[in-house]
Amino acid sequence: MSMKSRFQSRKLKYAIALSAAVVIGACSSDDDDDDALIDNGVDNEENVDEGGAGQAVSVLLDASQEIPAPVGVPAGASGSAEVQVDENGVVTATLGVSNLSGPAAMAHIHRGFAGSTGPVLIGLTTDDGGSTWTVPSDARALTEEEIGAFNRGELYFNVHTAANAAGEIRGQIDAGNATRFLVRLENISTENTLNVASTGTTQPVPLSPGAYIVHRNEVDSPLLLPRDAANAGLEAVAEDGNNEPYPAAVPGAAPFSTPVGADEPGPIGPGGAYEFTIQGVDGDKFDFVTMFIPSNDWFYTATDADNSLDLFVGGQPVSGEVVASDIAIWDSGTEADEEPGTGANQVQRQAAPNTGDIDPDTRVGSIDGRGQSVSLNERVLRVTITPQP
Ligand SMILES: [Ca+2]
Ligand SMILES: [Ca+2]
Ligand SMILES: [Ca+2]
Incomplete structure (x- = not known):
């Protein structure tokens, strides 16, 4: 170009x-x-092109990043994830959560900068009742624009519970390159x-x-x-x-x-x-x-x-x-x-x-x-x- x-x-x-x-x-x-x-x-x-395509990014999730502020969240509620996006936009991720107010009902990757909210791009699935989440093999790949969003730190994990349907813990996926x-x-x-x-x-x-x-x-x-x-x-x-x-x-x-x-x-x-x-x-x-x-x-x-x-x-x-x-x-x-x-x-x-x-x-x-x-x-x-x- x-x-x-x-x-x-x-x-x-x-x-x-x-x-x-x-x-x-x-x-x-x-x-x-x-x-x-x-x-x-x-x-x-x-x-x-700077940024992290191919780079593994570690992400910490907590209630303080969540918008709107969640309610009734136990003090130790948290999550930890590792995520990678290859040059074709295929996402690999493992996310573990603990000490939530109840079982994690859903986990997604969204597009939005820290401090704002945005739409779901990828849904994660769980085999153990909500403690560990991964990207299913049939998930769609990210588009070129979405790979750009990953590289600039514009994607985030959001984990939903019954008490906090809009999200209880959140973690910005930011490799720090932007x-x-x-x-x-x-x-x-x-x-x-x-x-x-x-x-x-x-x-x-x-x-x-x-x-x-x-x-x-x-x-x-x-x-x-x-x-x-x-x-x-x-x-x-x-x-x-x-x-x-x-x-x-x-x-x-x-x-x-x-x-x-x-x-x-x-x-x-x-x-x-x-x-x-x-x-x-x-x-x-x-x-x-x-x-x-x-x-x-x-x-x-x-x-x-x-x-x-x-x-x-x-x-x-x-x-x-x-x-x-x-x-x-x-x-x-x-x-x-x-x-x-x-x-x-x-x-x-x-x-x-x-x-x-x-x-x-x-x-x-x-x-x-x-x-x-x-x-x-x-x-x-x-x-x-x-x-x-
Ligand atoms: Ca006009
Ligand atoms: Ca008018
Ligand atoms: Ca009109």
Whole structure:
């Protein structure tokens, strides 16, 4: 694969002071206000896959890693596992558990970073009533993307009991080869950001709970596929700010929901932010979607090459604010567009979710590419990616 040619084709981007007025439209995008960057355009001579395919990983399970927090767990409840994934994705694992509140009823390997939950990939079986679990010989192999998830420490064991059906002990399968990154999505709009021409007024641009993914796809972000008609996860975020359907619609998609400093899921207005932690190895990419709320079906996402942000450049972890031109407003192609900030079928005013006329153009694409425009006086979203010690 040609990481090299990709990076060679990309120019160094310079910091430019943010101009007072930025109009995003068919002929003018937010390419104009590159005011910081993580993309230094360094050539990547060779893309070496790091990580643990073939490597045996030891895993300790306990109640403290479990989400949500389990109840009535004996102090010594624990598990110990050894797991290996070969280059074809075939998983071998042995898991022993002890001191649970009752017999272990199920044990699975899931996809999700530490601190989040995600779908089951592989079910384990037991021959001794729940003390020891293994991957059955007829279990499916991991896909290429799931092997990537294993290599970056994104898989975990979860053991279920009657008392804790959602899980009593959990253990992250992490060989320690990955870099941890804190991702911050910050709303930097103000009361004066969105121009509403029909009323001659301005509005802020709130952003919604959304979804993110770390992946290795060469051509496109899985969050945006298919591109000729939005997946159900994207439609729900883009029209209604609802991220619940995404994990089922797109394997590996994970929700972010609760603003920094809040107790409950909700949108972020000016000054608000979402934060979450991801992990990656060289070659891993990151993408996200969050609704441009004063719209029918618009969202912010990465528009870097392959619609994803590289987590490593020249083999080194990226660090800092994502260059503004690598983020843009897209349309999910699922609802006809009304004037931003006023439409009766937009989420702030509509009678019910998923209400509005069919979009005459069903393609998932940037509003620039679809010939649409919006008048913004300021930037709305700042994304910062910071490697963690
Ligand atoms: Ca639309
Ligand atoms: Ca719809
Ligand atoms: Ca609507």
